[in-house]
Structure formats: C-alpha cells, structure tokens
Amino acid sequence: MTAPSRTGPGPRRVRRERLGRLRSRSAPYALIAPFFLLFGAFGLFPLVATAWTSLFRVELTAPEAREWVGLHNYARLLHDEFFWNALFNTAAIGVLATVPQLLLALGVAHLLDVRLRARLAFRVVALAPYATSVAAATLVFALLFGRDQGMVNWALGLAGIAPVDWQNGPWASKVAVASIVIWRWTGYNALIYLAAMQTVPRELYEAAALDGASRWRQFLHVTLPGLRPALLFTVLVSTIGATQLFGEPMLFGSGAGASGGADHQYQTLGLYLYEQGWVNLHLGRAAAIAWAMLLILAVVFGAARLLRPVLRGRGV
Template sequence: MTEETARRALVPVAAERVRPRGRPLRSRAAPYALVAPFFLLFAAFGLFPLAATAWLSFFRVDLTAPEARQWAGAHNYARLLGDEFFWNALSNTVLIGLLATVPQLLLALGVAHLLAARLRGRLFFRVAALAPYATSVAAATLVFALFYGRDQGMVNWALGVVGLSPVDWQNGPWASKFAVASIVLWRWTGYNALIYLAAMGTVPPELYEAAALDGAGRWRRFWHVTLPGLRPALAFTGAVSAIGAVQLFGEPLLFSSGAGASGGADHQYQTLGLYLYEQGWVNLHLGRAAALAWAMLLLLVAGFGLVRLVRGGRGRGAR
C-alpha cells in the first residue's frame, strides 16, 4: 500500500471522530423532557403547598370564611411561644417519640440479626415481620385501645394475675404516652428490621471471615463488622422515625374514644399533629395551623442540623 492510499483510507476515520461535536437539539432535550413530569408534580404538590402554607401563616384566617383574611404578620408565630398547649404538645411529641423510636430501632436490629440467620421458613418470618406495617392504622389502634382497656383490657388482667393494681392507660399522664408509643413500636419494628436485613446483605462476607480468623466472636463481629456496615441504614431509619414522631397523628387520635384531637382529658398525649388538627379543623384557625405546620418543619430542620453539627464536631475532634 502506497503512502497516498493509506492517507486516503484514514480520512473517513478522522472525519468520523470530528463529526459528533454537536448533538441535535432534540437529543439534548430528551433527558430533560423525561424528568420534567416529576419536577412538575413536585412543584404542584410539594413546593406550592409549602409556599401557600407559609403565606397563609401570616394571616388570621377562619376555615368557614377563607376569603376574609386579615394580615397578622408574625403574630401567629409569636403566639406559639406563649401557648402552653403548644409546649405541652411538643413535650408529648418528644417523649412519645423517644419511647417509640429508641426501643423500636434496637428491636429491629435484633430481629434483623435473627432473620439473617439460616432458618427454615425465613420467607414466612420476613413476611410476618412486615405484616404490622401493612395493617391499617385505625384497625391497629382500635385493637390496642381494647388491649389497654381499664376494666376489661388484657394488660390489666395480666397485671392482676401477678398481683399488681390496674393502670388507667388512657388517662394516666405517663401510661397513656407509653400505650401510644407501643402502637408505633408494634407497627414499625418489622419495617425497620427488613431495612436492616437488606443492609446486612451488602456487608462483604470477607470481613466476617477475616474477623473470625482473628478470633472475634459472634458479638464482636456484630459490633465491629455489622454495625459499621449499617451506618447508612441506621441514619435513614433514625431520620424517618424522627419525622414520623413529629407527624404522629392517627394513633393518638383514635386511641381513646371521645378524646378526639384533645389527646385525652388533660391533653396528656396530645402531639403536635393532633394540636395542628385541633387548631385548623376544630377551632377553625387556619392561620395558626399553618404557622404550627411551619414551626414543626423548622423544628425538624433545626434537629437535623444540630445532629449534623455534633457529628461534624466529633469528626474534627477525632482528627
């Protein structure tokens, strides 16, 4: 092959390399067109309600006459600072959240560890662990309300068998919080256990083999291999549980018949979600309810920011 023939043979290759410099406009816009429906729906059902609620929180608005609004400025927010029922609902939310979340995540971790073992009928046990999550909130709460009944409930019957006095689970200040927290604990433990179980499957088995060769027992392997591999799952479930605790609504609403949004005769288990519902749909003060909704969001943001700040400080201290 002569030099001229080789040069002519290389010309199409060079031209083909230079040609795809600019793609057609249609191919460049295709990805944006595919994701556009999500952003349109998110703007319509996510951003717009947030913005509308924020704007409504600066007005005095009655549910029966939403068009007759009056500008109130920051009055609705300032009112929350001096509202004893708001602080009561906040303390109840924190206490019920702690009573439900901490044991829930610990139990879920133990259940996941058991489900990870090679047992017969593992699929059945995994489905059974998820069954409480699939149960209706109303059905589960009504069953637990009967379970904690003062006169004919099974819990007080069991206490009587061992010689203890019955407990008024629906009216006691601490007993009612524990009872509501137990409903949340029962419903969400299996769900979190399956998340941990899936995360355990991503831990490389070589780490367990290396730890076993180093003489680490089952507990040390779980503490030094499994738990570090579960950090993303632990962070996710902790964040979701915190959000769920702030939004807790169905369980305390249905726990006691006749209590409604008040959360008991003395508001002993009224959560922020119940208090928001009471302000907006019982007392008909939409402006106050909107301010409370944004206060709940700001509390969550502040809580997550504080956790991130503490973790960042620990990381810098470890260096």
C-alpha cells in the first residue's frame, strides 16, 4: 500500500508564512517608532512636566521642595503688569516684523521668479541672513542702531532728522528689534514663495495675458491664489516665531539682558519667561508662562480657523 499524500502545507511553512505576515504588518510601525520615541522623550514629556510644574510653587535652587498651589501661578499672571507688558511687546514686535517681512518676501520672490542672470547667486544671497548666527546679526544691528555713533542715526542726520534713541525709546526699540527679524527671515520666506510660484501652471498666465490682464492683475488673480498654502504656512510659522522671540531682544540692549530695556520696553514673553525662571529662579511661574504662551497660540489659531469660512465667503 502507498502512503497517503499530504494535501496541506507543513507546519514549518505555516510558521514562516505567519512570521512573514507579522513582519510585513509590523514593519511600518518599526520604521516610525524612532520618531515617536524621540517625540515622547523630547517633546511630549517636557510638555507634560512643564504643565505639572506650573501647578507648584517651586524654586530653581531647590526643585525638590515643592508646594502645591493649583492654578495660582496662572491667576497671578492675570494681575501681573509685567506679563501684560511682555504680551503687548510680543504682539507689537510680531506685527512690526511679520507684515513687512512677508510683503518684502513676496516682492523678492516675484523678482527672482523672472528670468534673471545669476539667479542662483541671488537666491544664495537671499538665504544668507537666515544662515547667519542670531548673536552675530543682533550685535551688528545693535551697533547700527547706536544712539551716538550708529550708522542709522548718521543717515537720519544727513536727512535733517534728529537722532533717535533706538535702545531706550518705547517704539523705536520695538522697530529696531523687528528690523533684525525682518532682515533674518525675509530671504527664507522669499524662497518658500518662489518655490510655490514655480508650481503655478504657466498656462494660467498665458490665458490671463490673452484676456488683456496686466502683470499686476496676473499677480493678484493668478499668483496669489496659487500661493495660498505657502502664505498660510509662513503666517503660521512667523506667528509662532514672534511668540517665541528671544535671542534678538535678549542681545539687543547693552547690558539690559532679560529685562528688555530699562523700562521693559521691548521685553517679550520669551524674555519674561527666562527672567522669571533663570534670573528670579521662580520655576513654577516660568512654567505657567510657557503654558500661557501655548494657550495664546491655540486661541489665536482657533480664532483664525473659525474666521476662515467667513473670509472665504467674502472672497478673501
């Protein structure tokens, strides 16, 4: 008699197939696991730890000696004139820096989009300020805006304008700090706009030209709609950067440090956080300021998202 033939796969083959399916299913998770591990260690954990610390009265010199205060650190901010001053300075410098910066970036991108000689060299020059150290750029601008021997006041004197105290004036100091931000980030945003401009189909420009549209109308009705995603991205990033502004005002004033001038005239939220946590050593208050900055950004972007349908209905 002959032995019966096996109709199904052997146990080893079944195990290999199961292992193969398991590997194919787990491979994507294994590939993205490093990101989530790093994000959890350096992003999520500090965020949660900061929120927990903000509920205590704790000093940086003795972080183990904690006293539970609940939301007292947040309630204190509502009556803290220095916090509101820093919030106003942050908003003012943010507007003074972001609006001209994005408008200039649009103009630079439009110029780079046309056929110019040495376009690559111009793009490198536009990106050079972004690659410059914050400390080096700020120290140079501090010299330019010097009250007695600064080149800006020298140029104003040639025009018959009296010298301006750029470091101590309430609004002059904000303009000076904003100019550093404009210089550093205009080229970066211009290259983003340039990349977005080059994705707009050229057929749209040709059709608009055949309809008799001028270059200005082509820019308004063809270029800007194509740049909407890039515009939203740069506004988002610029707003976050303005809220976190720290290096430029920190180094601008000679000896002012975290106070942001003698009268706190350009102290931002980032400087106030640093002053509370690492100068006054109030770690719980600094943590509350950090979370207040996050909540402010969430409110701003939430309001902007709610207004989007209204603006779209009006054709904006």
